[in-house]
Amino acid sequence: MKLMPGHVIARRMFALSAVILGIALAGSSASSQPPPRVFVLQPDDLIDTRRRLQANDASLLPALNKLKRDADDALNGGTFSVVHKELAPPSGDKHDYMSIAPYWWPNPNTPNGLPYVRRDGEVNPERDQTSDRRRLDNLVKGVKTLALGYFFTGRDDYAAHAARLLRAWFLDDATRMNPHLRYAQAVPGRNVGRAAGIIETHNLPELVDTVGILARSKSWSSEDQKGLQKWFDAYLAWLRESPEGRAEAKAQNNHGTWYDVQIAAFALFVDKGDMAKKVLNEMAEKRIAKQIEPDGRQPRELERTLAWSYSLFNLEALFDGASMASRLGINLWSYESPDKRSMRKALDWLLPFAAGEKKWNYPQISGLQPGKFAPFLRRAALRYREPSYENALHKLSGVTPDQRLHLLYPKP
Numbered sequence: 356m357k358l359m360p361g362h363v364i365a366r367r368m369f370a371l372s373a374v375i376l377g378i379a380l381a382g383s384s385a386s387s388q389p390p391p392r393v394f395v396l397q398p399d400d401l402i403d404t405r406r407r408l409q410a411n412d413a414s415l416l417p418a419l420n421k422l423k424r425d426a427d428d429a430l431n432g433g434t435f436s437v438v439h440k441e442l443a444p445p446s447g448d449k450h451d452y453m454s455i456a457p458y459w460w461p462n463p464n465t466p467n468g469l470p471y472v473r474r475d476g477e478v479n480p481e482r483d484q485t486s487d488r489r490r491l492d493n494l495v496k497g498v499k500t501l502a503l504g505y506f507f508t509g510r511d512d513y514a515a516h517a518a519r520l521l522r523a524w525f526l527d528d529a530t531r532m533n534p535h536l537r538y539a540q541a542v543p544g545r546n547v548g549r550a551a552g553i554i555e556t557h558n559l560p561e562l563v564d565t566v567g568i569l570a571r572s573k574s575w576s577s578e579d580q581k582g583l584q585k586w587f588d589a590y591l592a593w594l595r596e597s598p599e600g601r602a603e604a605k606a607q608n609n610h611g612t613w614y615d616v617q618i619a620a621f622a623l624f625v626d627k628g629d630m631a632k633k634v635l636n637e638m639a640e641k642r643i644a645k646q647i648e649p650d651g652r653q654p655r656e657l658e659r660t661l662a663w664s665y666s667l668f669n670l671e672a673l674f675d676g677a678s679m680a681s682r683l684g685i686n687l688w689s690y691e692s693p694d695k696r697s698m699r700k701a702l703d704w705l706l707p708f709a710a711g712e713k714k715w716n717y718p719q720i721s722g723l724q725p726g727k728f729a730p731f732l733r734r735a736a737l738r739y740r741e742p743s744y745e746n747a748l749h750k751l752s753g754v755t756p757d758q759r760l761h762l763l764y765p766k767p
Contacts, residue, residue: 391506392567394623394682395560395675396763400737401568404765405507414756414766419507421757426504426513434523435494436530437487444538445547451533453548454486454555455479456540470544476660476720487532488555494524495558502565505572507762514572517565518579526582534590537599550602553594557613560620560675563587584625591621608655609669612642616675623679635680635687643673644692651704662717666705667727673698674734681738688738702735710750726753733764740767 390398408415437452444453457478461468483489501517504510523530539552566583569575594600594617603614615634622631646653646669656665677687677698691697707713709728729748736744745767748754 388571392570393564394567394620394679396564397678397737400763400765401506404762407765408507415761417756418759418761422500422504422759422762423508425500426510429497429500429504430512430516432493432497434520434530435490435497436523437490437532438530439490440485440487442485446538448533450531451538452487452491452536452555453538454488454540454552455482456542456549456551457482459542459545462544468543471542476718491524491555492558494520495562498562499565502568503759503762506568511572511574514569515574517569518572518574521566521575521583522579525586526579531586534586535593535597537597548599550599550606551610553599553603553617554610554613556590556617557672560616563620563624566624587621588625591618591625591627594618594621607645609665609672612638612646612669612672612676615642616672616679619676619679623682628683631679632683632685635676635683635685638673638676638680639687639690640692642676643687643690643698644696647696647698647701649695649700651700651702653701657717660718660720663708663715663719663723664721666701667731670698670701670705670731673701674731677738678734699735699739702731706732706747710747711752724753725751729754729758730760730764733760733766737764737767742767 391401392398393401404415408419438449440449440453442453443449444451456471458473458475459471460474460477460479462470462472498517498520501513501520505514505517525531536548536552536556538548539555541548541552566575566580570580594603594614600614603610605611606614615638619631619634622628622634646655648654653666653669656662656669659665673687680687688698691700705728708715708723709725711725715723729751732744732748732751735741736748
């Protein structure tokens, strides 16, 4: 075998050392970056997922591949805006958000169908044909998918399109939404909007989290960040000061819980931590102790025609509130009232129904869909450090390896 000259060996060793050093520095740089500024999601969970993906953790690849497919689909979509609707709200300004109440239908006993009548749990298709609600949902879904795709893959084209979506809805003069919901969930023949419409922005705390995930991207500038914080500061003020917001704050069911979650998330986003801390501190007695029975039932949700769905919906808000509270040193996860009311009791009360061990005897005009309980069990397994919740998750029907919960809440 022919030996290489010494100077060639030295040159190659130097090149290899440079490569190794470069990799080490890149890894050091990545690890030294600050964690994403999220409030409902947990930054450590996101970082753990990304680390495991970089290590080719096979258990996470189905979820990552599904996320990438969803992000690729989102890249091919356009932007969303309140000005895209055909009808104008009562103000005449299409920049004002407008929607129709979901459970109100034309009156069968009057020639013009007015005033509309309520059919709880049955969605009038007019809601999505004539309003901004679906556009808003598509916006949040798209931005969240693209931001997570960027975070877990590093593809900046995902971040760039997420930024375009955010600018179109919140920042660009021609398409931006005015920061209020005065005309949300109107009931034809009865009103032009109502306090209950505030529930339609219950998913904006998710969107605020995605902005924290996008922060490292070159596609999201400091000017974008300041503009969006200004929008949310104005919306926060409307939520707290308007007649609609004050009425929603008094709601004793999921509407009140989601109102608190929104206030806390938006306050954290615009650096008003004291406001968020006050709201989250009050959730223990104001929401948990008053909405959950000692055995774990949520009676205000059980009286609905979608009792299962609304029980999960309210518990999701409580979980989100607890996640934000933990960042501020407030432990809602373990809070228990003197008569034993707690979030964990609510979770444990619902579990046997999701697992098929008990028959659901409350109203539910649509299917139970036990798989929707999976994110609650994973979050509980992480926060309570309780393996039985993870074991129960694997027994639910409808849970698949490609679901996003595996990325957002990595298996402990």
